[in-house]
Amino acid sequence: MGAVLNSSSDFSLQPRRGLLLGLKGWTGVVAALITVAVLVPVLNLLVPAGSALHLGDYYVALVGKIMCYAICALAMDLIWGYTGILSLGHGLFFALGGYGMGMYLMRQIGTDGQYRSQLPDFMVFLNWKELPWTWTLSDSFIAQMLLVILVPGLLAFVFGYFAFRSRIKGVYFSIITQALTYAAMLLFFRNETGFGGNNGFTDFKRILSIPIAQPSTRMVLFVLTGLTLIGFFLMARAIVNSKYGRVLQAIRDAESRVMFTGYDPIAYKLSIWTLSAVMCAIAGALYVPQVGIINPGEMSPAASIEIAIWAAVGGRGTLIGPIVGAFFVNGAKSWFTQVFPEFWLYFLGALFIAVTLFLPNGIVGLVGKLTGRSKKDVKEVRA
Amino acid sequence: MRRILLLLLLTLGVLATPVVRALTPEEATAIASGETDDRIAALNKATAQADPALAVLVQALLDDAVKVAGGKAYVTLDGKTVLAGTSTAATAPADAEDVVNNNRMRGALEAALGSLRLVSPQVETRRAALVELAKQQLEEAQLPLIDKAWGAETDATLKAQLERMRATILVSASDKGKRLAAAQSLLSSGESGVKSLLQERLAAGAEADPEVRAALQAALTAVEGRLACGERLGVLFTGVSLGSILLLAALGLAITYGLMGVINMAHGELMMIGAYATYVVQNLFRQYLPGAFDAYLLAAIPMSFLASALVGAALERSVIRWLYGRPLETLLATWGISLVLMQGVRSLFGAQNVAVENPAWLSGGVAVFSNLTLPYNRLAILVFAAAVLIGVALLIARTRLGLFVRGVTQNRRMAACMGVNTARVDTYAFSLGAGIAGLAGCALSQVGNVGPDLGQSYIVDSFMVVVLGGVGQLAGTVYAALGLGLINKFLEGYAGAVLAKIMVLVFIVIFIQKRPQGMFAMKGRSPEA
Numbered sequence: 014m015g016a017v018l019n020s021s022s023d024f025s026l027q028p029r030r031g032l033l034l035g036l037k038g039w040t041g042v043v044a045a046l047i048t049v050a051v052l053v054p055v056l057n058l059l060v061p062a063g064s065a066l067h068l069g070d071y072y073v074a075l076v077g078k079i080m081c082y083a084i085c086a087l088a089m090d091l092i093w094g095y096t097g098i099l100s101l102g103h104g105l106f107f108a109l110g111g112y113g114m115g116m117y118l119m120r121q122i123g124t125d126g127q128y129r130s131q132l133p134d135f136m137v138f139l140n141w142k143e144l145p146w147t148w149t150l151s152d153s154f155i156a157q158m159l160l161v162i163l164v165p166g167l168l169a170f171v172f173g174y175f176a177f178r179s180r181i182k183g184v185y186f187s188i189i190t191q192a193l194t195y196a197a198m199l200l201f202f203r204n205e206t207g208f209g210g211n212n213g214f215t216d217f218k219r220i221l222s223i224p225i226a227q228p229s230t231r232m233v234l235f236v237l238t239g240l241t242l243i244g245f246f247l248m249a250r251a252i253v254n255s256k257y258g259r260v261l262q263a264i265r266d267a268e269s270r271v272m273f274t275g276y277d278p279i280a281y282k283l284s285i286w287t288l289s290a291v292m293c294a295i296a297g298a299l300y301v302p303q304v305g306i307i308n309p310g311e312m313s314p315a316a317s318i319e320i321a322i323w324a325a326v327g328g329r330g331t332l333i334g335p336i337v338g339a340f341f342v343n344g345a346k347s348w349f350t351q352v353f354p355e356f357w358l359y360f361l362g363a364l365f366i367a368v369t370l371f372l373p374n375g376i377v378g379l380v381g382k383l384t385g386r387s388k389k390d391v392k393e394v395r396a
Numbered sequence: 397m398r399r400i401l402l403l404l405l406l407t408l409g410v411l412a413t414p415v416v417r418a419l420t421p422e423e424a425t426a427i428a429s430g431e432t433d434d435r436i437a438a439l440n441k442a443t444a445q446a447d448p449a450l451a452v453l454v455q456a457l458l459d460d461a462v463k464v465a466g467g468k469a470y471v472t473l474d475g476k477t478v479l480a481g482t483s484t485a486a487t488a489p490a491d492a493e494d495v496v497n498n499n500r501m502r503g504a505l506e507a508a509l510g511s512l513r514l515v516s517p518q519v520e521t522r523r524a525a526l527v528e529l530a531k532q533q534l535e536e537a538q539l540p541l542i543d544k545a546w547g548a549e550t551d552a553t554l555k556a557q558l559e560r561m562r563a564t565i566l567v568s569a570s571d572k573g574k575r576l577a578a579a580q581s582l583l584s585s586g587e588s589g590v591k592s593l594l595q596e597r598l599a600a601g602a603e604a605d606p607e608v609r610a611a612l613q614a615a616l617t618a619v620e621g622r623l624a625c626g627e628r629l630g631v632l633f634t635g636v637s638l639g640s641i642l643l644l645a646a647l648g649l650a651i652t653y654g655l656m657g658v659i660n661m662a663h664g665e666l667m668m669i670g671a672y673a674t675y676v677v678q679n680l681f682r683q684y685l686p687g688a689f690d691a692y693l694l695a696a697i698p699m700s701f702l703a704s705a706l707v708g709a710a711l712e713r714s715v716i717r718w719l720y721g722r723p724l725e726t727l728l729a730t731w732g733i734s735l736v737l738m739q740g741v742r743s744l745f746g747a748q749n750v751a752v753e754n755p756a757w758l759s760g761g762v763a764v765f766s767n768l769t770l771p772y773n774r775l776a777i778l779v780f781a782a783a784v785l786i787g788v789a790l791l792i793a794r795t796r797l798g799l800f801v802r803g804v805t806q807n808r809r810m811a812a813c814m815g816v817n818t819a820r821v822d823t824y825a826f827s828l829g830a831g832i833a834g835l836a837g838c839a840l841s842q843v844g845n846v847g848p849d850l851g852q853s854y855i856v857d858s859f860m861v862v863v864l865g866g867v868g869q870l871a872g873t874v875y876a877a878l879g880l881g882l883i884n885k886f887l888e889g890y891a892g893a894v895l896a897k898i899m900v901l902v903f904i905v906i907f908i909q910k911r912p913q914g915m916f917a918m919k920g921r922s923p924e925a
Contacts, residue, residue, distance in 0.1 A: 099727070172905075175906075175909045176909065178909075179908070180912060181912045183723065183724070184723050185863060185912060187659075187727065188859050188860075189904070189905050189908050191859070192860060192901045192904055192905055193901070195901060196897070196898045196902055199894050199897055199898050199901075200894075202894070314855075314856060315852070321728065322728070322731075325728055355743065356739075357739075358738060358742075359739050359740075361732070361735055362732040362735035362736035362739070363732065364732070365728060365731060365732030366715055366729050366732040366736075369725050369728050369732070370719075370729065
């Protein structure tokens with residue numbers, strides 16, 4: 014860590030030339046675009062339900078959910094895989110984004126709740142007479158969406174500013190981010206906090222006055238999530254290939270040296286940290302209308318560690334790896350919990366031990382090894 | 397009801413010295429059958445003699461377990477029928493009729509039972525009766541009964557309680573001298589009930605005499621001071637108690653994380669294994685050695701250490717040893733291990749919490765003030781934590797293994813050159829940390845729930861303690877654990893449990909900003925810096 018340069022790292026600081034992606038890469042992106050924006054909606058909405066090609070609503074919802082997770086994993090890769098900072102608190106930003114969206118959706122229920130009140134049901138239940146101040150902007154979609162970005166972004170910025178200025182790094186940083194998300198979870202579990210306590214938000218009816226359960230609404234959300242994921246992927250790609258991104262990687266490998274060469278690592282770390290948090294928040298905001306519930310469980314330390322799991326299983330420092338990891342782990346989870354519910358944790362645990370021990374570069378690294386690709390593309394990353 | 401009680405108490409008062417004699421079957425029958433007035437008279441006569449055997453009969457009457465036939469009363473208790481007032485087994489004739497108690501009779505029986513218990517030869521019974529009595533609204537009419545019990549009481553605490561009850565009644569007596577005396581005797585009390593009583597008396601109109609008012613005021617000040625003292629001590633004690641639990645939970649981590657640099661996210665699960673080992677030992681004792689059940693905890697302590705240490709050794713040999721020097725990867729791998737261990741326990745013992753009982757010698761507590769009781773199990777954990785701490789400190793500082801552990805931590809290659817089997821030392825050190833986690837689990841099983849999620853609820857706290865104390869510093873761990881425990885309990889008084897916890901976490905986050913290396917930073921050029 015820190016001043017000790019890892020002997021195993023073989024990063025070339027040579028700037029990459031040429032395009033953002035190679036021919037293969039762009040083919041992949043275009044294929045993903047077509048799948049998300051054309052194939053899935055067609056297979057789900059236009060192909061009749063009896064057909065073998067019909068894609069069930071369940072799978073659309075599942076893939077939509079996993080794409081949100083993939084955004085988190087991508088954000089985690091930027092901060093962990095490329096900058097060497099392991100956050101155990103990304104679930105907090107995800108949940109804050111989700112709560113921001115949830116507040117708007119709660120207000121959109123209007124008087125259709127259990128109690129036929131203007132106030133959300135849980136407030137009626139708690140015998141509150143008016144909205145708390147935190148809900149001031151919740152009637153306006155635009156304002157609330159700004160909050161989705163601003164609140165987690167600001168929190169990340171302030172927290173990161175103090176943490177990086179004090180030169181907290183490595184395990185210490187991981188553990189205090191864990192403390193932060195744990196504290197937030199305890200806070201959101203309280204009814205007095207004004208965000209539905211234990212149960213969080215659920216029972217949404219509309220988004221932008223459109224019924225939320227309607228197939229076309231779900232599809233729009235799905236496509237939007239997919240496009241966001243692809244957009245973030247291209248953005249992350251641009252970032253890591255830029256000079257800025259190379260400084261980040263240099264910080265990961267030898268922060269002291271970067272400092273001695275005249276860079277200010279704090280600004281770099283703080284900006285990528287905040288960006289990463291905002292990406293998670295957007296993922297959370299896309300997640301909530303598709304899944305239909307948000308509660309403080311998303312802020313549990315375990316949920317945050319799982320984000321790191323997706324990134325590690327897929328392959329850190331590869332961008333595509335974390336996306337693969339998110340799909341692999343969550344796909345396995347939904348399969349296991351249906352078929353062998355009691356074996357899911359064994360599998361996840363074993364997967365995680367095996368990946369750390371045998372596949373330090375994750376699935377993408379394994380594929381690279383098997384196909385004999387040069388080590389230039391698949392980089393060895395050590396935390 | 398009140399008149400009956402009064403009558404009863406008057407009778408009791410007259411016959412101040414109890415005569416030890418057995419209840420005769422005739423008396424029992426008189427209490428069990430006949431007109432209500434006659435029955436009550438017979439009951440009162442028997443009660444006045446403070447006969448312990450009467451309590452059995454009265455209880456049976458209240459439980460509707462008495463039958464009457466041919467001028468004889470039969471009591472059925474635990475499936476055995478005896479002739480009332482004797483211990484000779486008897487069978488009630490087929491035409492025996494159940495004794496029916498009307499509400500008046502029931503009231504008299506209950507009152508009799510209460511006063512019988514107050515003078516029962518068993519201290520426990522008397523204590524329970526006092527607790528019952530303290531719940532009632534005390535009346536001047538009850539004074540003779542309390543006087544009598546007070547006169548006969550031998551236990552100092554109970555005698556003091558009775559005296560307070562007397563004073564509580566006397567404080568509203570019509571005689572000024574009595575009121576003054578009562579105020580004097582309340583001076584030494586420390587009960588919250590007395591405080592509200594005094595406040596009531598001092599409230600406008602209740603007490604007119606200035607002299608008595610002054611005495612009452614003095615008593616109130618004294619009582620309030622004592623209550624506040626008890627409260628403060630209570631916060632202190634629960635704080636130290638929580639601190640000792642945190643210390644136990646964090647000590648193992650201080651070794652695995654502090655000395656070895658392994659972020660062991662499975663530490664909580666190792667604690668869980670220790671708690672389940674205690675559970676298993678408890679069940680074995682219950683099944684095979686029910687006579688020695690109370691000693692099970694003594695056997696559970698080494699067993700929980702061994703169980704966790706063995707699991708720890710296996711983990712170190714199979715997983716951890718490949719990850720030394722890569723702390724974040726140990727974090728991820730041990731997280732995987734913790735998931736497997738949790739699910740393993742779920743498969744073996746079920747997802748529900750299991751019941752671990754306190755042995756008899758850990759139940760109850762010492763009453764220091766009326767509002768402060770120190771439970772034995774918390775005290776035991778305090779002592780236990782201190783013992784484990786001393787043990788670990790000696791092990792690290794004084795033994796060959798400790799020397800090797802320190803040597804390997806500081807300079808692995810040099811230690812290896814000196815002939816230390818570093819791989820074996822790693823295994824020993826990690827199993828030691830795991831074993832201490834097991835001991836923590838054993839201790840936790842005495843105060844909290846034992847379930848598959850036990851570890852999860854302590855892991856964040858344990859890491860906070862180690863990080864706050866400063867990595868690699870036993871002293872730091874101790875200060876951090878006790879400090880966090882005290883701060884937490886202190887804040888709880890103002891903000892409630894959850895907010896206190898949040899404040900503590902935020903405090904740690906801020907503290908780490910100021911001192912990134914914890915309270916006791918390692919001096920010199922550590923590789924982390």
